[in-house]
Amino acid sequence: MTDLLTLAGVNTHIGRYHILHGVDFGVPEGQTTMLLGRNGAGKTTTLRTIMGLWPASSGQIALAGQRIEANATPDIARLGIGYVPESMAVFSDLTVKENLVLAARDGPLDDSRLEWIFGFFPALRRFWLSRAGSLSGGQKQMLSIARAIVEPRKLLLIDEPTKGLAPAIVVALIECFAEIKRRGATILLVEQNFRVAQEIGDAVLVMDNGKIVHRGDMAELANDSAAQERLLGLSLEAHQ
Amino acid sequence: MTDLAATDPLPKPKRDFLPALLPIILALAVLPLIGSGSSWVTLTVASLAMGMMIFIMASGLTLVFGLMDVLNFGHGAFIAVGAYVATLVLLPLAGWVQADSLLVNLAVLAPAALLAMAVSGALGLVVERVLILPVYGQHLKQILMTTGGLIVAEQALYALWGPQIIPLPLPTSLRGSFIIGDVAIAKYRLLAMLVGLVVFLAVQLVLNRTKIGLLIRAGVENREMVEALGYRIRQLFLGVFMVGSALAGFGGIMWALYREQVHASMGNDLTVLIFIVVIIGGLGSIGGCFIGALLVAMVANYGGFLVPKLALVSNILLMVAVLMWRPRGLYAVTSR
């Protein structure tokens, strides 16, 4: 299996702070890769660096063999990456529809694809013409994800989608991610909740202090409680 | 949990109408103070006309800030440049301006306005590339660079046209007033109101009904996300900057005709007024800018009539009052 996205020796500085210290990993095509780690480990920075929002100060990033670390954010996005930031960043002054119209940058909205999205996020159909700012937190998360998949994308970067959401919505999101994968997209997903991670992940990466400290099979890590304790002790505790 | 199935209706979005009502409340509140109905109508029309012109000049500034966090202290230069460029058409064709025919008058005004907009828009392109791009993201340097730009532009106008005030008479058909009963409404003020309203509606239409407009509104809120969706916001910004400059130039010719004179310092003088307007309105908000412009004009006109002594500082008092009430302006659209 080939890697769709590869990072090699990526360092990122924000102002005077050195956040990523030589991050190396690959994201296998067609799989869902979970990026785990405690708060401040550098997970969000990793996603932002891939998007070019906090450009890497050194190292290489390649998407399908094409180097992208020097590209500007819009050009990176146009290579086929959908991004769901931690803050969701829905445009609250715009309606649900307008948010999706903007996300569909290649042309008008595709009705059949919309139906597909409404299938697992029915709330978006209901509030089609409402301002995104008036949606609930879970609905905003759905909109943010819908924005990333409203047109087919090769790779989705999703940052802590389940944070602070009710269990029923988390279940819906898990189902949605499985659907997206079935349609052939590759996903890199930052997650704090190990139970969610083990349900949707194929591969797993664990970060600490700006480095990748573990990479492997999700199922393997799920069955190895000693490794979980060692790698994720803190974050597990916080979520139990 | 209703999020998923969404069986319940959404909570009614809180539309914030109070600021929009302010000008109306203000206009009605001063009616008994002014006493005479005809004076009130005259003052109100004057306020609306002045407010619309200020809005045209200020709208670009507020969008430029909202979209890219750029503080342009040189915005006033576009106003003066627009007015001067218009004289290039209006003075040689003085005969057309003085002709007593609306059609002939408009035939000279329209190209003058278009030329003014083209030149100030092109100047906007230069200013954005030369002065703003190099110091993008640094407020302190932006303020210094654009202030320097304002000095240079003003001095260049002096060098090219001389320091004297250039008289710019109103076209004949726009002089005088419509008399309705005992109320006199100046024709040019009526025109200024109409033009301002058209510009406001056009801007609103673009912002609400076109994809470019959606992008601008989305960019004002979160430009990073707009880029992450694959849009090159810098090009969008350049476009907004040029349109904003062109509108300032257009406002410049309208203002020059209103005052019937052109002077290089007019940009400098109007800058303060425009700043107050965009601060009151909330940086980045077109609606707020519109209301702010009306309020500033009303306070200037009503205040000048009721308490002439106070007129000098009335704008400051208005700004203080509004900011005490809402520290980020009437409509705070950015989180900055």
Add this chain to the structure above:
Amino acid sequence: MILSGDPPRSRVLAVLLVVIVATLALVPLLFPGAKAMNVATKICIFAALVASYDLLLGYTGSVSFAHTMFYGIGSYSIAIALYSMGPNWAAVATGVAAGLPLAMLLALAIGLFSLRVAAIFFAMITLAVASAFQVLASQLSWLTGGEDGRSFQLPELLRPGTVLIPKSVLGFDFNGRTLTYYLVFAGCVAMILALLRVVNSPFGRVLQAIRENRFRAEALGFRTVFHLTYANCLAAVVAASAGMLNALWLRYAGPDTSLSFSIMLDILLMVVIGGMGTMYGAIVGAAIFILAQNYLQALMNVASEAAASAGLPLLPGLLHPDRWLLWLGLLFIASVYFFPTGIVGRLRAGALK
């Protein structure tokens, strides 16, 4: 000691400063002419005024357009007091006693108000307030003399006719005018040294911390609100003092000499050309700028006439002495862009190599 442990840190700069200060100290001896004295006084006063502005711009990173307002308050308070109370020392004392608190209170009000609103508004609010003040000063003509300003007589001791030390002793007349000059000189030196002390005190370092990262400074437990307001008030008081000295020297206060927007631009130019956040930049910037203002214009006049007689288009207009701000504006943009640290920063960087 006297420099508060903040030496020039560049040999060239040190020499330059010594030359400037020594020349200023000896101007009555070396160049007793009226024009040279006027230029020297202006350099002294602007060095202090620009230094106080540097406290805001260079050390706290906030752009204020209201600095001339405080300068004007100082000028006008002296002028109005001496105009209405007659040429005596009680009037001077009254002017000082009224002007300084007024400047401070106004700075406090602007500071507190600006702190309530978004930080980004500060520059715009100061611009608006300053322009309103300017209009106010020209309209309240019963108090300020309107556009004409207020001329007044100085106390006996400071008048040119009062010869204190005759020419036979020092080789030049040490008269009341000379005494006024040294009053200005000493006052400005004292203000600059005091400002140097302030920026090198723990307080000054907090200001710089706030400039670098306001949130971090707040997280470290500094009350940034207090510090910024205090810096504003301090700068206002120094500016007002400089304005008072200016009025004493000119025996006049009017909109053009103390309030106009072009003075604000001059201050900005001087601080940027000299070097923001250095204090010494104020002295260098003021000296170079004012010398250029007074002597370069003559040069431009020659060039303009030459261009006119050569029949060149446009150039005579662009080179006309009245257009010197055009070139200064270009210089300003270029220096913000290419030399953001100004002359002092350049010299210091050169010394480090």
